[in-house]
Every structure is written in structure tokens, then in C-alpha cells.
Amino acid sequence: MTKNKPKLHFSRKLLAIPYGLFLAFFVVVPLLIIIYYAFTDDAGKFSLDYVKYFFSENGDSFWDFFTSSNFRTIMRSLFISLASTAICLLIAYPVAYIIAKSKLKNKSMLLLLFIVPMWVNFVLRINALKELLQFIGIYNRSNGWNIFNTILGMVYDFLPFMILPIYTTIIKIDNSYLEAAKDLGATGARAFTKITLPLSKAGIMSGVSMVFLPSMTNYVVSNYLTYSNVKIVGKLIDDYFMGDLWHDGSFIALVLLLFMFLVTWLTGGFKADEITETRGTSLW
Amino acid sequence: MVKFKSLLKWAFIVLALFFIYAPILFLTVNSFNESDMIQSGWKGFSMDHYRYFFDFDNEPIRVVLQTIALALIVALLSTILGTIGAIGIFYSKKKVNGTLSALNRIPVINAEVVTAISFALFISFFGLDKNTYIPLIVGQMIMCTPFVLLSVMPKLRQMDNNLYEAALDLGATPSKALFSVIIPQILPGIIAGFLLAITLSLDDYVITAYTKPDSFKTISTHIYGLSKNNLTGPTIKAAYWAFTAIIFFLIVIAVVCANVVSYKKTRSKK
Numbered sequence: 423m424t425k426n427k428p429k430l431h432f433s434r435k436l437l438a439i440p441y442g443l444f445l446a447f448f449v450v451v452p453l454l455i456i457i458y459y460a461f462t463d464d465a466g467k468f469s470l471d472y473v474k475y476f477f478s479e480n481g482d483s484f485w486d487f488f489t490s491s492n493f494r495t496i497m498r499s500l501f502i503s504l505a506s507t508a509i510c511l512l513i514a515y516p517v518a519y520i521i522a523k524s525k526l527k528n529k530s531m532l533l534l535l536f537i538v539p540m541w542v543n544f545v546l547r548i549n550a551l552k553e554l555l556q557f558i559g560i561y562n563r564s565n566g567w568n569i570f571n572t573i574l575g576m577v578y579d580f581l582p583f584m585i586l587p588i589y590t591t592i593i594k595i596d597n598s599y600l601e602a603a604k605d606l607g608a609t610g611a612r613a614f615t616k617i618t619l620p621l622s623k624a625g626i627m628s629g630v631s632m633v634f635l636p637s638m639t640n641y642v643v644s645n646y647l648t649y650s651n652v653k654i655v656g657k658l659i660d661d662y663f664m665g666d667l668w669h670d671g672s673f674i675a676l677v678l679l680l681f682m683f684l685v686t687w688l689t690g691g692f693k694a695d696e697i698t699e700t701r702g703t704s705l706w
Numbered sequence: 707m708v709k710f711k712s713l714l715k716w717a718f719i720v721l722a723l724f725f726i727y728a729p730i731l732f733l734t735v736n737s738f739n740e741s742d743m744i745q746s747g748w749k750g751f752s753m754d755h756y757r758y759f760f761d762f763d764n765e766p767i768r769v770v771l772q773t774i775a776l777a778l779i780v781a782l783l784s785t786i787l788g789t790i791g792a793i794g795i796f797y798s799k800k801k802v803n804g805t806l807s808a809l810n811r812i813p814v815i816n817a818e819v820v821t822a823i824s825f826a827l828f829i830s831f832f833g834l835d836k837n838t839y840i841p842l843i844v845g846q847m848i849m850c851t852p853f854v855l856l857s858v859m860p861k862l863r864q865m866d867n868n869l870y871e872a873a874l875d876l877g878a879t880p881s882k883a884l885f886s887v888i889i890p891q892i893l894p895g896i897i898a899g900f901l902l903a904i905t906l907s908l909d910d911y912v913i914t915a916y917t918k919p920d921s922f923k924t925i926s927t928h929i930y931g932l933s934k935n936n937l938t939g940p941t942i943k944a945a946y947w948a949f950t951a952i953i954f955f956l957i958v959i960a961v962v963c964a965n966v967v968s969y970k971k972t973r974s975k976k
Contacts, residue, residue, distance in 0.1 A: 435797050436794065439794065441787055441788065441795070441806070442791070444791075444847075448848050449809055449812055449813060452821075452824035452825050453824055456820075456823070456824045456827060517718070517722050520719055528968060528969075531964070531965055535723060535961070536722070538957050539730060541905070542954065543909055543953075545929045545930055546953075547729065550729035550733040551729040553732065553733055554729045554732045556744065557732070638817070640818075641819070656817065672827070675823055678820055682816055682817060
């Protein structure tokens with residue numbers, strides 16, 4: 423280390439300033455504004471009114487919350503998102519497993535076939551699905567198929583995000599583990615549950631975190647496929663803001679924000695790198 | 707038994723592929739249908755939807771082009787900001803590095819609608835004018851830049867740091883060393899980040915809807931808006947079937963090309 427080095431390193435560090443400021447202004451400040459609106463009234467004074475409205479829009483008892491439309495929306499979203507995540511997993515895991523374990527020379531090409539539809543604009547894709555459902559006859563104004571269509575749309579939209587991370591973890595599993603298990607007398611099923619499944623847990627987790635939250639909030643899918651008859655949490659926030667009810671909307675956004683932190687924490691910390699990797703792989 | 711098992715496996719793959727491709731294929735076929743109402747069935751082969759789509763007097767082609775223009779601007783700005791940020795953060799102290807990396811992940815993991823409304827509140831809080839397009843561009847940059855940073859970071863970690871030091875020892879100025887040593891080494895990450903930013907911008911609905919000037923339309927907001935008004939809807943919608951089919955054909959061509967290239971590569975290795 424010569425004497426002039428520290429100064430040079432200092433100059434490279436300075437490059438962090440523009441983006442640091444960008445993040446502070448356009449990510450941190452907006453979140454602070456949400457917190458501000460969630461806990462103030464129209465006069466700008468501290469108020470818990472909107473927190474109360476959220477929990478009891480009709481009555482004044484806390485227990486009314488469990489019969490309110492907000493509660494029903496949250497439960498509906500949770501159901502849609504749990505079902506979509508589960509179905510994605512049930513389709514994605516076998517697909518990823520079969521491709522990863524196949525004897526094909528060009529596995530990545532087959533994988534690519536599952537990813538490339540993401541290049542089509544997502545509203546165009548959902549529109550395509552809607553036209554097909556309409557043709558089949560299950561997209562109509564009677565409400566029977568609404569929840570089904572919403573879940574189908576979410577699965578259709580998010581499936582690649584589940585397939586890719588699972589595939590990358592399965593393909594990395596060292597084959598000698600499985601050979602060892604076989605030599606020691608384990609059946610194929612036992613080797614799968616004791617080796618492959620635990621070792622691909624990381625992929626499952628990042629897949630789940632990439633599907634779960636978006637399918638609670640992506641109201642474009644639920645609106646488009648159900649004549650706007652299925653309301654999910656994302657739409658609830660949108661409705662409040664479109665109706666200029668900023669305080670109510672901010673509180674729910676805040677709840678959703680905390681929920682997001684909880685989910686990412688439960689699924690094993692921040693998965694941002696995998697999300698980038700998954701989206702990046704879709705471009706080769 | 708083994709044969710039956712493998713048959714079952716491939717049947718599953720084919721079914722899954724069918725699920726993914728059926729809607730797009732269905733739309734592609736109907737893009738050649740004379741009718742613009744799918745329910746009325748096949749009314750004969752026609753290129754009308756394509757003709758309508760490529761006519762500059764009509765909205766769809768203009769919307770597509772301005773969506774692409776917006777995506778290029780957003781991706782370019784995000785790539786510059788994200789690359790500079792990545793280099794800066796990479797060489798920062800642990801504390802700064804950790805804080806900024808954590809902040810960078812918020813827009814990636816956050817629900818898009820929360821990012822969108824928080825920025826929409828920011829816009830009205832500070833009285834920004836949406837008609838300047840600045841809120842739209844900044845809003846999409848909030849969504850895109852973190853991905854650029856996350857694409858560039860791994861390349862910085864893999865980079866051989868000694869080369870930069872060597873360049874300085876040989877008399878290069880820090881900025882010269884930055885442009886002729888660091889940037890070329892992380893270029894694949896920068897390009898990947900740029901492409902990623904383009905696709906994110908092209909795809910976006912929620913943030914765009916909250917930040918765009920009222921009269922401005924992107925592909926996403928245009929189609930989404932059509933579902934609400936059924937007067938001019940059908941013709942324009944059918945034009946977008948043609949556009950979907952065009953993208954689908956381009957994808958098929960790209961995949962075939964990639965296949966040929968990788969086939970040739972494996973053959974030349976032998």
C-alpha cells in the first residue's frame with residue numbers, strides 16, 4: 423500500500439453517493455410519507471382514526487372486524503395467494519425435477535421453453551388467457567368461476583418464477599449423494615425425501631417468496647379475469663387511493679409492507695439476488 | 707414399467723407446456739381471424755388485424771413505439787445510476803455497504819402497489835407535475851435500478867482487483883482506470899441489467915398507472931383500459947392480438963436460432 427492509495431479508494435466510494443441519495447429520496451421518503459398518512463388526519467394532526475376505521479368500518483367493536491369487508495378481502499387474498507403458490511409448486515417442482523434429471527443434452531433449452539413466454543407483455547398474456555377462458559365459456563358475468571379464474575391467472579403468470587429457482591437448486595445437487603444412498607440400500611422414494619427434497623428447499627423457498635406476495639397484490643390479474651368482481655388486497659389499496667382516501671390506503675399499505683418483511687424473514691431472509699437471477703435467466 | 711414411468715413424466719412436461727402456451731397460441735390463431743370477436747368463431751382468414759396494427763393513423767403502433775422509447779430511456783438511466791451505484795457501494799465501508807444494499811432490496815421485494823402508491827403520495831406531497839414525464843421515469847427507475855445493481859454486483863465480486871491497482875501503478879488516472887479496467891470487466895453484468903430493466907419497464911402496469919401523464923399510454927395501460935370501454939375496444943384489442951402473435955413469432959425465431967447456435971457449438975467441440 424503506497425501513501426496515495428487511500429485517497430483513490432475514497433474517490434471510488436464517492437460513486438455510491440448519487441444512488442444513495444436516489445434511494446433516500448425515492449424509496450425511504452415515500453415510505454415515511456405512507457407512515458405519516460397512516461397516523462394523521464386531514465388536518466395533519468396525529469390520529470389513530472384510520473387505524474380504527476380499518477378494523478371496524480361499520481360498528482365500533484373490535485370484533486366487528488371479523489365480519490367486515492376488509493377482513494373478507496384479506497382472507498380472500500390469503501386464500502388466493504396460498505392456493506396459487508401451492509398449485510405453482512405442484513406444477514413447478516415436477517417440471518424442474520424432470521428436466522434436471524433428464525438425460526437430454528440440451529436441458530437448458532427445454533427449460534427456456536417454460537421461461538420465454540415472460541417476454542410477452544404481462545397484460546397481453548393475461549388478455550390472451552381471458553380470451554381463451556371466454557372461448558371455453560368460464561369467463562362470464564356469473565360469478566361461479568371468478569376465484570378459479572383468478573388463481574389460474576396467478577399460476578399462469580408466476581409459474582416461471584417457481585420453476586427456475588427450483589431447477590437451479592436441483593441441478594446443483596451432487597449425484598454422488600444419491601448414489602451413496604442407493605448403495606446403502608435406500609429406495610428411490612426414500613432417497614428423494616431424504617436427499618433431493620431437503621437440498622432443494624432453498625429453491626422452493628425463493629420460489630414461494632416470489633409467488634406468494636405478488637399473487638396477493640397483483641390486482642391486474644384478478645380484475646381482468648373476473649370483471650373486477652374479485653377484490654384482493656392490492657385492489658383494496660388501489661380503490662382507497664383512487665377514491666382519494668389516502669389515510670386509509672396508507673394504513674393498509676403499511677400493514678402490507680410489514681407483512682412483506684415478515685414473509686421474507688420467514689422464507690429465509692432477503693431473496694433479492696435470486697429474484698434477479700431468475701429474471702436474468704429469462705434473458706439467457 | 708420403466709417405460710410407463712418415463713411416458714408419464716414427459717406427458718406431464720407436455721401438459722405443463724400446453725398450459726403455458728395454449729392462451730398465446732389461441733390468440734395467435736385468432737389474429738388471422740376476420741372477426742374481432744372470438745366468441746363468434748372462425749370467420750375466415752384475414753390480415754386485417756395486422757394491417758390495422760401497422761397503420762400509423764391508429765393508436766396501437768404508436769403506443770407500442772412510445773412504450774419502447776420509454777423503456778429505453780428508463781433502462782439507460784437506470785443502468786448508468788445502478789452501475790455507478792454498484793461500484794460505489796462495492797468499495798464502501800461495511801456499514802454503508804450493508805445499509806444501501808438493504809435499501810436497494812426494498813423495491814425488489816415490496817409489493818408493486820405499495821411502491822407505486824408511496825411514490826404517488828410523494829408526487830402529490832411535493833407537488834410534482836406528472837405531465838413533465840419526470841415522475842413516470844423516476845417511478846420506473848425506482849423499480850428497475852435495484853435489478854441493475856443486483857446484476858452488476860456479482861461481476862464486481864468476481865473481478866480481479868489487482869488489475870485496477872496495476873493500472874494505477876502504471877500511471878493511469880482513477881477515472882481512466884475505472885473506464886478501461888473496471889467497466890470492461892463488469893460489462894456482462896451491465897448489459898444483463900440493462901436488458902432486465904427494459905423488460906421490467908415494458909411489462910409494468912401499476913407504477914406506470916400511478917405516475918404517467920393522463921394522456922400518455924403504454925401497452926399495459928392501453929389494453930387494461932380497453933377492458934373497461936367496449937365501444938372502440940374490439941378493433942384495437944384485435945390489433946393487439948396481432949402484436950402478441952408478432953412477439954410470439956419473434957420468440958420462436960430466437961429460440962430456434964439459439965438452438966442452432968448451441969447445436970453447432972457442441973458439434974464443433976467434438
